[in-house]
Amino acid sequence: MKKILLVVMILLSWAFVAEAQDVGKQISNLVDAYAQLGKFNGSILVAAKGKVLLNKGYGFKDVKEKTVNDANTVYQIASVTKTFTSTLVLKLVEMEKIALTDNVAKFYPGFPQGDSITIAQLLSHTSGISDDSSADRVKNQPDSTEELFIATLKARKLDFSPGTDWKYSNSGYILLGYIIERVLGMTYYEAIRTYIFQPLQMNASAFDFVGLASPDKATGYWAFPESDTVRPATLIDYRAPRAAGAIYSTTGDLYTWHRGLQTGKLISLSLLDKAYTPVRNQYGLGWIIDSVGTSRVVSHSGDIWGFKSELTRVPADDICIIQLNNIEDVDLRSITRKILAILYHQPYQLPARNEIQLSQPALREYEGDYLLRPGEWIKVRVENARLMATTNRKQELYAQRNGVFKIDDGYDQIVVTFHKGASGKVTELSFTIGGNKIICKKRVGTPE
Structure with a gap:
């Protein structure tokens, strides 16, 4: 009987390894496709049930120096920092140094409506505290003090x-972050090091990215660096975003972060479950909440000048997807969705691409404003030799053949056809959604 059980276990192990290899290959092919299109330039780590399926760098770390990204490249992670701030606050709750029901007035007497704003509301973005222009000016000043803020x-x-x-x-x-400092009597940065980085041995993570002198440091760019003359993005000092976005890290360290959360090494799993419960607008306490199948997905993205990041986790299935890019103009969410589709054996599509190359004058034939519905227009323009369509967001149109393009929104690929009138000029575009054909007439007087 023991021999039979041993054989069964070996067969199951082989089956898991074979499936993991197949899934890893699919994920690698997907990311390769995005990288070849200039839509991924960074490092990615994908793991499931403790097995790393992909851990690789793509594109240039510094285009001028011709250095390339790898698994050790260091990036600013921007608002992924919020998952650390949230966890530290929950740690203080567990230590009974603070309560989620504590209000701001407890720490800042005289704060307007401070007796109505709770710690939980600050964590879940339901406090009403604004990010208007005056706040932006203050938080973008590295020498801004707590008093001034x-x-x-x-x-x-x-x-x-x-x-x-x-x-x-x-x-x-x-x-x-300032409340954490008042409770612990140390800086926010010291607190993150003491309660998170050091216990987990996240040795590649810290705050002062501007001052970091390391061959692993990535140079940030606004868009894919197509030549070595492209100017890097301006770096933002860590003391500006502070507890909202100060951390720099690597894919490896963020995977260590995932493992620390999974095992309850930092705070209890019951408190984490509270953080993973939506409060409003699919946001919990420092985490964006979604689902894949019947499993809960928790994530956070980050966006700061020259860098974009995304950390996505499925706690119940021990899945972790980490994407760090040193270009800001990328859609990492689409890649995440497709990786999850691969992991859960759901259909997905490789990214759309140009099947033919059109010259800039040829692309300009399609420029114009097209009426989507009363008062709402699809604005089609050529930008940097690419045809872009803008409604409430901007998307690229990929040429399939003359007059026929595709839009890829990360979920579906929609075929857009431009139609010409008797004069040979484009007069309308059309596309089909849900079996319904939509025809959008071109506004008279817009570019032809």
Whole structure:
């Protein structure tokens, strides 16, 4: 009987390894396709059930120096920092140094409506604290003090009554960082090191990216660096975003972060479950909440000048997807969705690409404004030798053949056809969604 059980276990192990290899190959092919299109330039790690399926770098770390990204490249992770701030706050809750129901007035007496704004609301972006232009000016000043920051918040009206609505607030997280400092008597940065980085041995993670002198440091770019003359993006000092976005890290360290959360090494799994529970607008306590099949997906993205990041986890299935890019103009969410589709054996598509190459004059034939519905236009323009369509967001049109293009939104690929009139000029475009053909007439007087 024992021999039979041993054989069964070996067969199951072989089956898992074979499946993991196949899944890893599919994921690698997918990311390769995005990288070849200039839509991924960074490092990625994908793991499931403790097995790393992909851990690789793509593209240039520094295009001028011709260095390339790898698994050790260091990037700014921007708002993925919020998952660390949230976990540290929950750690203080577990230590009974703070409560989620504590209000801002407890730490800052006289703060407007401070007795109505709770720690939980700051974590879930339901506090009403605004990120208006005056706040942006303050938080983008590295030498801004706690006193100046609080004075700025006090002088500004809330976006809504606390707890009644949702609006993303970097200022709310910066405020959480200052509250952490008051509770612990140490800087926010010291606190993250003490309670998270050091226990998990996240030795490649810290804060001062501007001052980092390391051959692994990535240079940030606004868009894919197509030549060595492209100018790098301006770096933002870590003391500007503070607890809302100060951390730099690697894919390896962020996987260590995932493992630490999975095992309850930092805080209890029951507290994490509270963080993973939506409050409003699919946002919990420092995490964006979604699902794949019947499993809960928790994630956070980051976006700062020259860098984009995304950390996605499925705690119940021990899945972790980490994407760090040193270009800002990328759609990492589409890649995440397709990787999840591969992992859960769901259909997915490789990214659309140009099947033919059209000259800039040829692309300009399609420029114009096309009526989608009363008062709403699809604006088609040529930008950097690419044909772009803009409604509430901007998407690229990929040439399949003359007059026929594809839009890839990460879920589906929609075929867009441009039609010409008797004069030989484009007069309308059409596409089909859900079996319904949509015809959009071109506005008279827009580019032909």
